[in-house]
Amino acid sequence: MRWTVHRRCLKSPERSRNLSKHEEETAMAVLKFWIKSLCISAVVLSLSCAHTTHTHRSADDLFASASDNLRRQRFEEAKYEFNKYYIENPESDLADDALYRLGYIACVQNRYDDARGYFETLIEEYPKSNWLFDTKVWTRLLDSWASSNAELESVKSKLSSARAEPAPVQQPAPSEEIERMQEELERLREDNRKLRELIESME
Numbered sequence: 001m002r003w004t005v006h007r008r009c010l011k012s013p014e015r016s017r018n019l020s021k022h023e024e025e026t027a028m029a030v031l032k033f034w035i036k037s038l039c040i041s042a043v044v045l046s047l048s049c050a051h052t053t054h055t056h057r058s059a060d061d062l063f064a065s066a067s068d069n070l071r072r073q074r075f076e077e078a079k080y081e082f083n084k085y086y087i088e089n090p091e092s093d094l095a096d097d098a099l100y101r102l103g104y105i106a107c108v109q110n111r112y113d114d115a116r117g118y119f120e121t122l123i124e125e126y127p128k129s130n131w132l133f134d135t136k137v138w139t140r141l142l143d144s145w146a147s148s149n150a151e152l153e154s155v156k157s158k159l160s161s162a163r164a165e166p167a168p169v170q171q172p173a174p175s176e177e178i179e180r181m182q183e184e185l186e187r188l189r190e191d192n193r194k195l196r197e198l199i200e201s202m203e
Contacts (some may be wrong), residue, residue: 057088063098070101079105096122096129103138116142 066081079102086098103118119135119142129135 010112059085059092062088063094064103066098070105075105075109090125096126096131099126100129100131103135107138107142112142112145118147 035094062081062085066078066085069075069081082098082102082105085092086095086102089095097176099118099122103115103122106115106118108111116139119139122131123128123139126132
């Protein structure tokens with residue numbers, strides 16, 4: 001029995017080689033595409049991580065620099081950096097620390113109204129802060145000083161008016177009242193001085 005093979009049913013070796021080469025080129029193209037995609041993804045991911053790390057490091061560096069300036073008593077530089085840190089990182093674990101130190105710096109610079117503002121903000125915005133007790137102590141001291149200072153200014157004003165007012169012809173000058181106000185003035189001055197010393201001793 002003779003077997004007949006139709007020529008068109010057979011593939012020539014050349015045709016087989018061409019098809020294999022085409023398949024190889026296709027596979028290489030797909031491989032290159034995936035490699036390129038993976039490289040791009042890796043670059044994007046690394047840049048994203050680098051940006052996040054850089055941001056965190058910048059915030060940490062800013063707080064560290066502010067703390068260093070405070071230790072060196074460079075109060076203006078420290079104030080600027082702590083304020084910048086607080087504004088840019090209000091949700092940070094160190095935001096309340098920055099506010100507390102801003103209040104402290106204001107006390108050192110005798111800007112007690114500013115200090116009270118910082119401490120009030122800390123109490124309102126960070127009720128669970130570790131600085132809460134210290135902040136409330138500062139606030140009470142500053143309130144006492146403000147009250148004493150206002151009373152002192154009031155007595156000084158009254159004393160100046162009493163001294164400037166001419167005495168009536170029929171009556172002697174109110175020396176007893178002036179003397180009483182002078183004593184009150186000295187007492188208030190002493191109280192004011194003690195409060196200031198107490199505030200400074202806490203710095």
